[in-house]
Amino acid sequence: MIDNLPHLLLDRASARPDLMIGALDDQISLQLALELAAGGAADLQARNLSAEDRVAIVAENSTDYVLAWLSCLLAGVPVALVDQTYPRELLACMLDVLDPTVVISDHPAAPSFAGTRRAILISTFRTAPRLDPSHAPGTNSGRYSTASLMHPARPTPGIPQFCAQSHEYFLRLGRAVAEAMTLTDRDRSLTPLPLSQINSLGHGLVGALTAGADALLARTVAVDTFWSEAIDHGITALTLDAPLVNNLARTATPKDSAGHRVRTMFPADGAFMRRFGVVRAVSGHGSTEAAGASHLRSWSIDDDIPTDAHRHGGTGREDIEWKLTDSGEILIREAARGALFTGYFTFPGVSSTLDQNGWFHTGDHGRLDEDGGLVAVERGLDHSRG
Template sequence: MTQAQAEVRSEVHQPAPSAPHGETYLEHLDRAVATSPDAEFLSFAEGPITFGEVDRRSTRMANALRELGVGAGHTVCTMLDSSADAVVIWFAVNRLGAIWVPLNTAYRGEFLRHQMADSSAALVVCEEHYLPAVGMIAGDLPEVRLILTRNGQGKSNAGDIRVRSLDDHRGTDDTPIDTRPKPGDTACLIYTSGTTGASKGCIISYNYLCACARQSNDSVPPRPGDTVWTALPLFHLSGSAYVVLAALLAQSRARVMSTFSVTNFWNDIEESRATSAILMGAMFQLLAQAPDNEAMLRCRGQLRAITGVPISPADREIWSERFGVARIDSYGYGQTEATKVCYLPHGAPMPPAGSAGPVSKDFDLMISDDYGNQVATGAPGEILVRPRRPNVMFNGYWKRPEDTVRVWQNLWMHTGDLGRVDEQGYLYFVDRKKDYVRSRGENISSMEVERAFLRHPAVSEVAFHSVSVTEGGEEELKVTVVLRSGQACTEEELCRWSMDQLPHFAVPRYVEFREGFPKTPTGRVQKHILREEGHTSATWDAHAFGLVARRRQP
């Protein structure tokens, strides 16, 4: 470590060291309340909340939830925008030893039904404006008994499910909860994208989430007075663990916005006094291409670090030169099952361009052939990982022991991703081993999209895939459809129908009707052929008709 690096290290917060047996974030909340109860912890659009307030409100909420029957081992689904309530409810559920199940707020239809039903939750807490999406599938949620709505009246039912206002169940009882989860206990279920089948719930422990938070602070160590800014949602680990819990462990401050706005970004950076930001793909480019404004000019150099992937070389230069950001961290590799296997610690040498960075000290990594044998240095193969200490990876798939066993072979977790490792030990991601689709920062289950399209009365067969639309490899979503005999439907009608059935990021831009699909001898659709054919003369383009799927505003 250089002298300059040592001086920077001496200026940062020094949170309690990780216990040898692991840790929970509820223990860290206790420490923060004991030392700095009135210090600001989180700031949302509706205002700030202190460590002490999170403690009091989550205790009262936990006592109220216990009166509703929530107990250890129970699951509670939430469908909430980023707010103080979202964090309070999350911590309240965990105080009871129950399991928090945060769901993507863009989900609807089969996407939403599958995860709510699979989690076996009896209680759902959602924003009032998401209640219609839950109501549409209420008849297919046999285990849900009660829905609490935030900012709602709660005087109606969703089918046979009672709907009540969250305000009536915030609680007033300050009696401490005697349940004390252990580091290896299940804190939450985070559902995978289901890129090779139905989405699966990853069983995530308390220590796993704390390990993610420590990685975030190890990458950008917070200094006294620092604030990290994000608009990433709390149902993703990037928002919940790498921002909220990172601030808790460091006893620092986080600004969490429920929506991202190019127009208001620099104003909020200035107002919140943010010194670092965790963003996602398109956000970097949109801000880099936006015109100057007074707040941006005043904030030049205020952000000392930005983190997120991907950042193009051109955008990296803009953020450095135009915005004065000293540290631009676009390195990392991980999955919900193990995040992050690779990341860039503060003070570490800059990795080669195109790499994911060095392997975390928490993991072993190997590149293997199809038989589990390690390949030569630099050769591509499947990325295999395993933990070097307890509870830094997922603890299996919820109610899917067979799938858990399937990914663990020869004491290694098989990621299904292809990569290579150079002589310096840096990982390079090569490709997905199996089919996957990605759009607007979200991994999408092609099977779930296809299942949704098959509910349309005119659709007989369907294949959902991505196609390249530019020489640079930019991809868009396409659905190829075989219509039922005697059924009439236009591409535009099908596209408009899908906007009501799918999350905005899963609505395909392209639609093509065919008489049949290229298939293997066993009857499987050969999607690689469809991808290679891409945009054909028979492909209908939604953008040519002014149709662009956008996230629904509450």
């Protein structure tokens, strides 16, 4: 029974031994990654870390980052994914609130923002002993226990808050994304976005793994080499964001993309799809708090795709309820436990932000389209809609 992320990953590695994961230029099999991560989990256990502690990862995209993330999952330790591009002073404040026991970083020496906390160099997870991941303590994690802590992708006034997300949150998000993007175990998915963003971790990584697809990362967003790398690595699915889509549409040509195999992407953009011949795309609306993607809508290249397609979320996932207030604010509520985030982390625990009727007030505003679906018109908190 798949009731947490380690179970999902073990199942996919067993079903498809050649499933690949990691950076484009440093791919390894998911099975090998899990064996190394089991060794990394044993190291975290030896440091007396448990489900009551927290680990923070502050690093750039890499295969080592994926191994560190997997190690925390297999250790059963909640892991916070922190944007390493934030100013060091802000990072220090964020970590003071989170108070992780350990900070995993790609800095060769303990970074200043870690303070007096123990620091682990992220490359050490590559050299961990290979152990049997099926016996790792994280395989016993509860469905609704905290798997991850993430903050909004874009800076907000004050210190960004960490959102607690359960294993169930990611399992549901992964299924929704895999279905909307029609991912299969024959796909090779790529995201160049930082793993500290819900689009990248939830849509790009967990969504692909849910389908049994290869889950690959780009270390950085390199517009000039984007299509050549996608072609060389046989990429069939993309998880991007609206600024990157627009940038690619401005700077790349159909000749640059000639021979690509991309058939599905997030977010939807009609001009991009027609320019580069991507036949299917998904638009969405959501936030780190509101299910990662509370709304997902599929488009075909032959559809009459509006210029603001990335704002169109459609009717919403079956495991959430939603409505607009008289002022147009978007409210989201769980129709199934675990669909939304658990709450904001406020030391020493997690505090719920739902109103007395269970609604999460997103602060975002929207309207209804002609079919009664959601169209986002004004952004409040962190959105996953591109």
